[in-house]
Amino acid sequence: MKQGGSDAAKRAAGESAAEAVEDGMVVGLGTGSTTAHAIRAIGRQVDAGLDIVGVPTSFQSRELAREAGIPLADLDEVSVDLAIDGADEVAGGDLIKGGGAAHAREKIVDASADRLLVVADPTKEAETLSHPVPVEVLSAARTTVAESVRELGGEPTLRQAERKDGPVVTDNGNLVLDCAFGDIDEPAALGRDLASLPGVVEHGLFVGLADEVHVGSEEGVTVREL
Numbered sequence: 310m311k312q313g314g315s316d317a318a319k320r321a322a323g324e325s326a327a328e329a330v331e332d333g334m335v336v337g338l339g340t341g342s343t344t345a346h347a348i349r350a351i352g353r354q355v356d357a358g359l360d361i362v363g364v365p366t367s368f369q370s371r372e373l374a375r376e377a378g379i380p381l382a383d384l385d386e387v388s389v390d391l392a393i394d395g396a397d398e399v400a401g402g403d404l405i406k407g408g409g410a411a412h413a414r415e416k417i418v419d420a421s422a423d424r425l426l427v428v429a430d431p432t433k434e435a436e437t438l439s440h441p442v443p444v445e446v447l448s449a450a451r452t453t454v455a456e457s458v459r460e461l462g463g464e465p466t467l468r469q470a471e472r473k474d475g476p477v478v479t480d481n482g483n484l485v486l487d488c489a490f491g492d493i494d495e496p497a498a499l500g501r502d503l504a505s506l507p508g509v510v511e512h513g514l515f516v517g518l519a520d521e522v523h524v525g526s527e528e529g530v531t532v533r534e535l
């Protein structure tokens with residue numbers, strides 16, 4: 310399901326966003342292979358004396374941040390100055406996230422941040438959002454939500470685990486429906502419709518949250534301010 314840009318491109322984007330981290334900041338740490346480069350770069354800055362606190366968005370980002378030596382806090386203890394996060398698709402400033410099934414906690418942290426920097430490689434850029442939208446659901450709601458998604462014009466697929474029999478189970482103990490809608494012309498309206506369904510924990514449409522997009526390539530980084 311994940312699209313793959315080169316690791317060099319992801320690294321360029323992640324390291325570019327990490328340069329925005331300043332002494333004293335509380336930094337939201339997103340999830341995924343591109344953000345992992347930002348977390349490692351922030352870890353190197355911490356080694357060199359930078360005084361920051363990280364707020365992880367998943368089991369994966371917590372483990373990576375620990376390995377990188379970044380002091381951590383929970384969101385109920387701090388307020389986030391800057392968040393750095395990846396995306397599965399970026400159109401203008403709107404995103405589809407959740408390829409790593411971490412979008413519920415990512416959205417809480419990213420939405421609370423004063424600034425959200427998105428890190429991506431060129432394969433993630435699109436004119437119009439059309440990637441399947443990950444929808445985290447309570448297990449008991451998976452068939453009713455799937456039916457409602459069909460009524461909204463989408464085609465839901467229960468995400469299957471790769472090295473476990475059965476479905477992906479999120480860090481929150483829930484399931485994920487990947488919902489294909491084709492071109493999404495009105496992401497805010499679709500997001501509201503999905504959020505209103507009983508049993509939906511969170512969907513992967515991040516509309517109007519990003520402040521900057523750092524797109525890495527093997528030649529360098531383009532930073533787009535929104």
Ligand SMILES: O=C(CO)[C@H](O)[C@H](O)COP(=O)(O)O
Nearest residue numbers: 341342343395407408409411
């Ligand atoms: O939303 C996410 C996890 O839920 C990730 O940020 C998104 O899937 C991008 O990951 P990667 O940088 O590995 O392509």
